[in-house]
Amino acid sequence: SAVISQKPSRDICQRGTSLTIQCQVDSQVTMMFWYRQQPGQSLTLIATANQGSEATYESGFVIDKFPISRPNLTFSTLTVSNMSPEDSSIYLCSVQLGHEQYFGPGTRLTVT
Amino acid sequence: DAKTTQPPSMDCAEGRAANLPCNHSTISGNEYVYWYRQIHSQGPQYIIHGLKNNETNEMASLIITEDRKSSTLILPHATLRDTAVYYCIVRVLSRGFNTDKLIFGTGTRLQVFP
Numbered sequence: 001s002a003v004i005s006q007k008p009s010r011d012i013c014q015r016g017t018s019l020t021i022q023c024q025v026d027s028q029v030t031m032m033f034w035y036r037q038q039p040g041q042s043l044t045l046i047a048t049a050n051q052g053s054e055a056t057y058e059s060g061f062v063i064d065k066f067p068i069s070r071p072n073l074t075f076s077t078l079t080v081s082n083m084s085p086e087d088s089s090i091y092l093c094s095v096q097l098g099h100e101q102y103f104g105p106g107t108r109l110t111v112t
Numbered sequence: 113d114a115k116t117t118q119p120p121s122m123d124c125a126e127g128r129a130a131n132l133p134c135n136h137s138t139i140s141g142n143e144y145v146y147w148y149r150q151i152h153s154q155g156p157q158y159i160i161h162g163l164k165n166n167e168t169n170e171m172a173s174l175i176i177t178e179d180r181k182s183s184t185l186i187l188p189h190a191t192l193r194d195t196a197v198y199y200c201i202v203r204v205l206s207r208g209f210n211t212d213k214l215i216f217g218t219g220t221r222l223q224v225f226p
Contacts, residue, residue, distance in 0.1 A: 004155075033213060042199070043156065043216040092155055094214075099144075101214050103155030
């Protein structure tokens, strides 16, 4: 199994600013994923981040808005840039180990 | 990509079996059926997965029809702590990089009542 931690657990940010979310895993993993969960909604995949390569973004998400870093096999960051109230969501990090995908506790972001 | 259809909500009495259905009529032969659940304010939790055969673990049983177009997750003795949103997901391969990703649908909100 994998234990995933995220920082911060929650934040309240001003419109137009940026926030970087950190994801730390207790195992070395090749694939990491970032999801967004808007209030009352299901999870939406933002991007897949493999160590040593550029992140692959899903339709509707772009690197300028959600830049991702993946410096090693246990760590990744997601930045939410130039935030607006529509970015208020829970952002979740996830990793693949074998046949299972594990999720972090999420970062609850509120943009005012 | 194959998609799934689930009822938006279900109720179940505590101690009874909860049977959660899922339709995945366009599933491909090598795609697995996965079930996750999300308890309020937590990250999703893996429950079980299967390809063709029925599967059982300490949490649940998964029944997949012979044509693989639908499946049922069974919680044999539901408790109040099983109240959650349950997601049925068909696993896909993305962009030829041989990476698998989970695409979540809307799920079923299961309410277990005393």
